[in-house]
Amino acid sequence: MAAGHAHPLHLHRDSPVHRLAPEAKILATLLFTVVVVVTPRAEFAAFAGYAVLLGGVAVAARVPAGWLARRSLIELPFVLLAVALPFAGHGERVTWLGLSLSVDGLYGAWNIAAKGTLGVLASLLLAATTTMRDLIAGLERLRCPQVFVQIATFMLRYLDILADDARRMRIARLSRGYDPRFLWQVKAFAVGVGALFLRAFERGERVYLAMVSRGYAGRLPAPDGGGASAAQWAASAALPAAAACIALAAALP
Amino acid sequence: MTASLEITSLRYAYPDGSTALRGVDLRVARGERVALLGPNGAGKTTLVLHLNGILHGGGGTVRVGDLAVEPGDRARLTEIRRRVGIVFQDPDDQLFMPTVAEDVAFGPANLGLRGAELSSRVDEALAAVGMAEFRDRAPHHLSFGQRRRVAVATVLAMRPEILVLDEPSSNLDPASRRELSEILRALPVTLLMVTHDLPYALELCRRSVILDAGRIVADGGTVDLLADADLMARHRLELPYGFDPALAATQIAARTP
Secondary structure (H helix, E strand, C coil), rough: CCCCCCCCCCCCCCCHHHHHHHHHHHHHHHHHHHHHHHHCCHHHHHHHHHHHHHHHHCCCCCCCCHHHHHHHHHHHHHHHHHHHHHHHHCCCCECCEEEEEEHHHHHHHHCCCCCCCHHHHHHHHHHHHHHHHHHHHHHHHHCHHHHHHHHHHHHHHHHHHHHHHHHHHHHHHHHHHCCCCHHHCCCCHHHHHHHHHHHHHHHHHHHHHHEEECCCCCCCCCCCCCCHHHHHHHHHHHHHHHHHHHHHHHHHH | CCCEEEEEEEEEEEECCCEEEEEEEEEEEEEEEEECCCCCCCCHHHHHHHHHHCCCCCCCEEEEEECCCCCHHHHHHHHHHHHHEEEEEHHHHHHHCCCCHHHHHHHHCCCCCCCCCHHHHHHHHHHHHCHHCCCCCEEEEEHHEEEEHHHHHHHHCCCCEEEEECCCCCCCCCCHHHHHHHHHHHHCCEEEEECHHHHHHHHHCCCCEEECCEEEEEEEEEHHHCCCCHHHCCCCCCCCCCCCCHHHHHHHHHHCC
16 A cells, blocks of 8 residues: 555554555444444443444554554543533432432433544544555545545645645744734734745645646546455444444344 | 747737747757756746646747647647646645655546556656656655656656756755756756756756747857856856856766767
8 A cells, every 4th residue: 555644643554454445444434433323322231342343443453552542532622521411411310429410411421422432443443544545545436526535635745845834934933033922923923824825825826737737637547456355345344234233232122 | 850849939928917928939859958048037937838838828839849739729738738748846836646656647647548558657757767666655755856856757757749847956955966967868858948057057958048038039059158258147147156167068078978
């Protein structure tokens, strides 16, 4: 697969999960998340089952638990909201350690925390095992509209260059003694953002000219490679299929 | 034999009214290497953008091989853009695909090449600039000199009739500059090189033309033009301090068999 397209969430390893075709992994992650979200919140055993499934994938993908845990902190701001629910909720209340908590709110908080965590872990596993380039190729093979794929492709290529531009402009500002401490001193920064936008815009023009000079007529050439094999689809389907079985088992009386 | 490039009384004014080209005539024979010199604002880039029909409509004609640039004729324009390979100044403008190989494949794929033929074109072009082992790398992980070489490959992959380079030596360190000149000298193509780097022009091109204020004001042997101090001063061209074009020319003649 295309090397050298790591992103901060990618874990460069060789594993059966890394080798799966990206489109199969994307679809599997999506379906798994849907199953998790539609599971009734009180089915605690089902959620434990999903966690075990993700643990299995992590082991197969050779992604360390600590690595996943650190990166899953991204969901903290959302979970903080959930913490408020047991205090704010209405209806039946229980007392725990002297706190009066709403039962409905407790379920609500559990619902957000459990589903959010499972979704974040599944996405992290996808990101850890798939390069940015492959994610885009996968989206393209899943017939994601061309315009989104092209935007993502250009973003992937030019984000670093824009960030470099911004960094150089910042260093140039600092070198001339700019050290904003108060809100009314941010003018230079705001102007810098505007200049960065203009630079990006002008670069866009030049990139387009260079593309037209090489015969661009509105469509990027389709990437080579046949896509996922039936075996790869089957292997990727194992995760959402197992999750669906757990959900069904939980739903049956 | 038909010329690779033939420009006849080409004129152009930008929409804001500023005149960039005031009747340019230029003929480049097949296999010739010509440097296009001139001060900033002389119209060099405007001229380059006329060669493949991106700019047009000011009067005059541009012929590439046996085809005239005809802005309305899309099929012909595609063929013109295959024949005229422009390497722009900033390789980051030229290289926009996620990997080197995909970027080099972009031009030939637009020409309709697919599969094994496309991949052999990519290999051939990357080998010509000595970048074959970088084919699966991301452009932003390469050095500036390497990116410039890949930019040349993206155009070579279209097998152009004429290779047009806009400031090929700008921002290169001396070693990358020399490596690029070795690569360019080895390429069996017609070359038009826009540059401010006069020693580079002398090294690579036997013939030079000077464009100033939208006109070709001089056309001759590079060494003769560079040695003409009056001509150079009139058109704001300056050699690096201490550079002797005649001496450099004898050294270059001794080097190339």
